[in-house]
Amino acid sequence: MSESVPGLAPEVFAPVEAPVSPPQASEEVEFVQLLTPEGERVEHPDFAFDLDDEAIKGFYRDMTIVRRIDTEATALQRQGELGLWASLLGQEAAQIGSGRALNAKDMVFPTYREHGVAYCQGVDPLNLLGLFRGVDQGAWDPRDNNFHLYTIVIGAQTLHATGYAMGQQRDHAVGDPDTGEATIAYFGDGASSQGDVNEAFIYASVFNAPVVFFCQNNQWAISEPIDRQTRIPLYQRAAGFGFPGVRVDGNDVLATYAVTQQALKRAREGSGPTLVEAYTYRMGAHTTSDDPTKYRLSEDLEYWKLKDPIERVKAYLARSAGVGQDFFAEVEAEADQVAAELRRGCLAMPDPTMTDFFQHAYVDMPDELAVQRDQYAAYAASFGADSEGEG
Amino acid sequence: MTKISLGKGINKGLRAAMENDSKVLVMGEDIGKLGGVFRVTEGLQKDFGEDRVIDTPLAESGIIGTAVGLALRGYRPVCEIQFDGFVFPAYDQIINQVAKMHYRSMGKLRMPIVIRIPFGGGIGAVEHHSESPETLFAHVAGLKVVACGDPVDAYWMIQQAISSDDPVIFFEPKRRYHEKAELDESVPPAYPLHQAKVVREGTDATLFCYGPMVKTCLQAAEAAVEDGRDLEVVDLRTISPLDLRTIFDSVKKTRRAVVVHEAPYSLGPGSEIAARVTEECFYHLEAPVLRVTGYDTPYPPSRMEEEYLPDLDRVLDGVDRVMGY
Ligand SMILES: Cc1ncc(C[n+]2csc(CCOP(=O)(O)OP(=O)(O)O)c2C)c(N)n1
Numbered sequence: 001m002s003e004s005v006p007g008l009a010p011e012v013f014a015p016v017e018a019p020v021s022p023p024q025a026s027e028e029v030e031f032v033q034l035l036t037p038e039g040e041r042v043e044h045p046d047f048a049f050d051l052d053d054e055a056i057k058g059f060y061r062d063m064t065i066v067r068r069i070d071t072e073a074t075a076l077q078r079q080g081e082l083g084l085w086a087s088l089l090g091q092e093a094a095q096i097g098s099g100r101a102l103n104a105k106d107m108v109f110p111t112y113r114e115h116g117v118a119y120c121q122g123v124d125p126l127n128l129l130g131l132f133r134g135v136d137q138g139a140w141d142p143r144d145n146n147f148h149l150y151t152i153v154i155g156a157q158t159l160h161a162t163g164y165a166m167g168q169q170r171d172h173a174v175g176d177p178d179t180g181e182a183t184i185a186y187f188g189d190g191a192s193s194q195g196d197v198n199e200a201f202i203y204a205s206v207f208n209a210p211v212v213f214f215c216q217n218n219q220w221a222i223s224e225p226i227d228r229q230t231r232i233p234l235y236q237r238a239a240g241f242g243f244p245g246v247r248v249d250g251n252d253v254l255a256t257y258a259v260t261q262q263a264l265k266r267a268r269e270g271s272g273p274t275l276v277e278a279y280t281y282r283m284g285a286h287t288t289s290d291d292p293t294k295y296r297l298s299e300d301l302e303y304w305k306l307k308d309p310i311e312r313v314k315a316y317l318a319r320s321a322g323v324g325q326d327f328f329a330e331v332e333a334e335a336d337q338v339a340a341e342l343r344r345g346c347l348a349m350p351d352p353t354m355t356d357f358f359q360h361a362y363v364d365m366p367d368e369l370a371v372q373r374d375q376y377a378a379y380a381a382s383f384g385a386d387s388e389g390e391g
Numbered sequence: 392m393t394k395i396s397l398g399k400g401i402n403k404g405l406r407a408a409m410e411n412d413s414k415v416l417v418m419g420e421d422i423g424k425l426g427g428v429f430r431v432t433e434g435l436q437k438d439f440g441e442d443r444v445i446d447t448p449l450a451e452s453g454i455i456g457t458a459v460g461l462a463l464r465g466y467r468p469v470c471e472i473q474f475d476g477f478v479f480p481a482y483d484q485i486i487n488q489v490a491k492m493h494y495r496s497m498g499k500l501r502m503p504i505v506i507r508i509p510f511g512g513g514i515g516a517v518e519h520h521s522e523s524p525e526t527l528f529a530h531v532a533g534l535k536v537v538a539c540g541d542p543v544d545a546y547w548m549i550q551q552a553i554s555s556d557d558p559v560i561f562f563e564p565k566r567r568y569h570e571k572a573e574l575d576e577s578v579p580p581a582y583p584l585h586q587a588k589v590v591r592e593g594t595d596a597t598l599f600c601y602g603p604m605v606k607t608c609l610q611a612a613e614a615a616v617e618d619g620r621d622l623e624v625v626d627l628r629t630i631s632p633l634d635l636r637t638i639f640d641s642v643k644k645t646r647r648a649v650v651v652h653e654a655p656y657s658l659g660p661g662s663e664i665a666a667r668v669t670e671e672c673f674y675h676l677e678a679p680v681l682r683v684t685g686y687d688t689p690y691p692p693s694r695m696e697e698e699y700l701p702d703l704d705r706v707l708d709g710v711d712r713v714m715g716y
Binding site: 109136137138139141142143148149153156158159160161162163164165166167168169170171183195196199200202203206356357359360361362363364366367368369 | 416442447448450452453455456457458459460461462463464465466480483484487488492493494495496497498499500501532533535555556557585631632633635636
């Protein structure tokens with residue numbers, strides 16, 4: 001039964017459907033799925049997975065390594081080596097599937113949690129730690145990897161992505177589904193409430209910008225459940241802005257790949273934006289500072305563990321693709337290696353010097369700031385050569 | 392040589408910048424067919440097309456946020472904010488994204504964005520149309536903040552702002568849009584973007600001002616001649632960074648200073664100038680540095696704006712006080 005808005009006369013206002021509840025273990029959500037949680041391949045009338053089992057092995061490897069990076073970073077935070085870490089646990093399929101659908105010339109605008117996409121774009125995992133360790137704000141060069149800096153202000157990057165896509169248009173880099181360029185913006189379900197995200201939808205729509213909005217609906221914005229952000233499924237919002245929206249099983253790497261690939265193709269060929277809602281679940285805490293036991297049911301977590309994005313690929317590979325145990329062992333060993341390097345690199349990361357931070361406030365440094373930099377340097381030096389960089 | 396208005400100076404400057412560099416884009420609300428509510432972008436869309444002179448949706452954060460993306464793509468967007476009071480929906484994008492991108496990327500990325508804001512009062516407008524928010528931008532590291540005060544400066548400064556690799560907040564004194572002066576485009580600009588200029592030499596005290604107050608201060612200096620006072624007038628032109636050298640040189644010469652702006656009194660540019668002059672020129676001063684400014688209230692309804700805005704009498708009163716020590 002539909003329900004009227006509390007306090008508003010139902011005869012004046014059209015009835016609004018009941019709000020979307022937080023994830024219920026029993027609830028079945030409509031979405032594009034190509035691999036079930038049990039590891040069975042299924043077909044979808046509109047989306048096909050066009051790669052072979054070798055590629056699926058690659059996805060498995062990517063997801064396993066990225067989860068290992070994430071676990072190692074969480075451990076480093078616990079040991080005091082990072083100030084904070086935002087874990088992607090449970091979102092590996094959404095990130096690897098969409099990340100692997102990108103072409104070399106496509107551009108990515110992430111939030112602060114896109115470690116998997118960063119990995120796909122070739123960003124050194126060690127560089128992801130700097131922001132969280134507090135030595136920099138993103139040490140990679142966005143131009144080398146077509147992967148923009150992490151954005152902490154919720155939703156801000158969706159406008160940057162849209163503007164960048166408008167630039168691709170103006171550079172005549174759009175028009176061919178294979179060689180054209182596209183941009184992808186990542187954001188969360190909480191971000192969907194931000195003005196910037198809604199403005200980005202409008203700009204992208206009216207300018208027909210080649211941008212894919214990739215929302216990882218992990219059900220939670222820190223402690224706020226999805227029904228505090230929306231009363232309709234998020235992908236349906238796109239229709240109101242005038243472009244297609246599609247919901248995909250965010251824990252199914254085959255489906256996220258296929259759906260993102262199609263959305264990117266649309267963008268590259270000049271057909272404009274798409275909103276992809278990857279329906280997933282944040283299995284870990286929001287960040288290492290968060291305590292989800294205060295607001296979340298443990299049954300929900302148990303339910304979602306059964307939908308683990310990595311386990312289902314493993315089940316498929318082992319049961320249907322005849323992949324042997326040594327492949328999985330190999331991947332594990334490689335993941336351990338990556339984690340060990342990450343740890344070593346993190347511990348060896350030098351503190352920057354304050355002088356660097358004076359240097360980069362402006363391209364053309366004002367004289368006054370140069371004076372402040374020199375005053376700082378003189379003050380620091382007054383403690384003697386030994387004390388520089390300590391403290 | 393042609394006589395042009397300040398608004399036309401900016402228009403011509405924009406046109407020149409767009410002709411010189413195909414990466415320069417102009418974007419904002421109503422800037423295309425209409426040419427902007429002050430007609431500053433008049434004719435640009437007709438000549439440069441809709442892809443370079445972009446009529447945007449009515450969404451300020453969107454204007455600046457998409458400009459960030461365009462800048463990352465290699466463009467040089469010039470954004471128009473329709474009126475001073477409407478910049479705030481974009482404030483987050485300006486201070487957290489535009490201002491900090493170079494810093495966050497440790498120098499790898501640049502934001503060559505100009506944000507044009509018609510500012511200040513005196514045109515009898517309704518609320519949110521007469522404000523002077525320059526301090527709110529000048530306090531933000533990574534931004535450069537300038538204001539033009541005459542048509543010739545308007546023409547050159549907008550071009551200099553566009554060629555700056557740092558983001559520039561470009562304040563335009565809206566009540567001076569129709570002030571006219573001779574412009575000779577073949578004479579290169581006499582001043583770099585971040586240099587103050589002595590617009591009137593004097594010996595008894597210095598009036599520091601910018602934007603709409605330049606004319607007011609020049610008139611005050613003329614009027615002060617009757618009282619036998621020879622005032623120097625310095626058009627700051629740049630609010631961040633302040634051109635401290637020119638400020639100190641003038642104070643050392645005249646030994647007295649009055650800072651005049653429409654922005655509120657407390658913690659405004661005048662406060663900073665007073666503090667700097669005290670730190671650097673203490674022994675040269677014959678009097679404390681005084682401020683003649685707007686008040687620490689919201690901008691009042693237009694029937695009261697004559698009371699709120701520094702005018703000839705208030706400036707001269709400030710001069711009297713500074714001479715009285
Ligand atoms: C504008 C803004 N407001 C608040 C915050 C603090 N904050 C950080 S993450 C977060 C929740 C974001 O939720 P969502 O968009 O769903 O992304 P998720 O972290 O779940 O992936 C909040 C409120 C912020 N970073 N930016």
